[in-house]
Amino acid sequence: MADPQPLEPLVRMDIVKVTAEGPRMETDVVATEVPVTIMVDGLEIATLMGTPEHLDDLARGFLFTSGLMQRSGDFLGCEVDEAHWVVYARLGHKVEPSQLFRRTFTSGCGKGVMFSSPLELAGRSPLSAGFAIAGVRVQELANWFRRHSDLHHAxxxxxxxxxxxxxxxxxxxxxxxxxxxxxxxxxGRALAMGVDLERTLLVTSGRISSEIVHKTRRAGIPVLVSLGAPTHQAVLLAHDLNLTLIGFARQNRFSIFAAPERIT
Amino acid sequence: MADPQPLEPLVRMDIVKVTAEGPRMETDVVATEVPVTIMVDGLEIATLMGTPEHLDDLARGFLFTSGLMQRSGDFLGCEVDEAHWVVYARLGHKVEPSQLFRRTFTSGCGKGVMFSSPLELAGRSPLSAGFAIAGVRVQELANWFRRHSDLHHAxxxxxxxxxxxxxxxxxxxxxxxxxxxxxxxxxGRALAMGVDLERTLLVTSGRISSEIVHKTRRAGIPVLVSLGAPTHQAVLLAHDLNLTLIGFARQNRFSIFAAPERIT
Structure with missing residues (x-):
């Protein structure tokens, strides 16, 4: 690419817009996407195509939800090279290269990669069973979410x-x-802030694939809400993991695909 | 997962639907997603989360657009194990394990993985410069596409x-x-049918990331049309590759982000 890479999450570009009145030059706003590499102890963990901001949070969250660290305290810190989009993270333990060898490419957007086996999940503490949330709050959250996802709208x-x-x-x-x-x-940011993830809901604009269910479960978050649809595999996995899975969330309705008992 | 894996692309599931009238049991249709493994000569090339149909086309197309085969004739055939979603493909040449080592996880849905370097692209024949298409046909294609993407709507x-x-x-x-x-x-299907890809447009419902631009270019397709948005990196790459990139395609308008000369 000839251009120097921008670091803003949005960039203006010249386009040709074609309408019933014919073509005209315009500028439009597009999202930035760069390859972000996460390194631990000289080992390249993964290169993810992503938006070049909050890269420290990305590294911390990725290492946690992909099973390469077990708790917030395992993350000792990181340096972010913003010129080359490399995050050098320090963990309190070694990552074995063999842990990186078997990678499954998933249908999801983003990194689309899972490192650890489902067996690893069994060793985790169970998801909070006592946590519950009113259905009307789910609808209000969907409404709030639609109003606030500005970059998405832009x-x-x-x-x-x-x-x-x-x-x-x-x-x-x-x-x-x-x-x-x-x-x-x-x-990653919630871990850094010490948020009790067992009392949280993750709300996403995207479709729900099995990998996002895995990530949510690994983070210990009991409720996953999407404005879009889940896949069948995501629903089966959520059932197995006892994770509450909600799709098609709107201001006045939503669908519960797994573990409805947390919605009151 | 306890259930036997379904092989239908759509599955009915019991859900709880919550509306202003309160919760009620319903069935809804969700898309199937399984891990599909592509093997060549005993070498595991990739495991992709995908819909379990047309797996031979998937293997042929993936090996082509990821740069592991250069022309349709390199694909000698394949056996599909539909019980385990494994495709055993035969190529006319060896795949070196070192080709698989450096993989970039991309922001796109699907495999989200690129094997070869941009230099490999330089060795390809240039994209058809003479190919052109009327703007009104782009709008009609967008309209046709919206009417025909049934599974998406379901x-x-x-x-x-x-x-x-x-x-x-x-x-x-x-x-x-x-x-x-x-x-x-x-x-993959177009390769098998002997379609002249230099005279085609690829139309997609999804957002356009740089990886889908790479794939389109590797296939020799000169025009990429999306109903959604491209990322900045996708636009820069399309500029560099001289690939016509169209976003936000609708019945009455669209935006050309790169190489507008093919649209008349």
């Missing part, structure tokens, strides 16, 4: 993920060209 | 990709939970 090219604590309007919201990146950025 | 959970030859209404259309899979299935 470009049509990014996904938005937000985290609600106890059903309150989210204070944590992230956009990214990859919807898994947006989820990792939210989880 | 579930909201899949992406649709179609191939138009010389601007005619597409005879080749594929759905998949991964939009890159849908593109690979279309390209």
């Amino acid at each position: 470009t049509g090219g990014v996904h938005t993920v937000a985290l609600s604590v106890d059903g309150a309007d989210p204070e944590l919201i992230r956009d990214d060209v990859g919807r898994h990146n947006a989820a990792d950025k939210v989880v | 579930t909201g959970g899949v992406h649709t990709v179609a191939l138009s030859v010389d601007g005619a209404d597409p005879e080749l259309i594929r759905d998949d939970v991964g939009r890159h899979n849908a593109a690979d299935k279309v390209v």
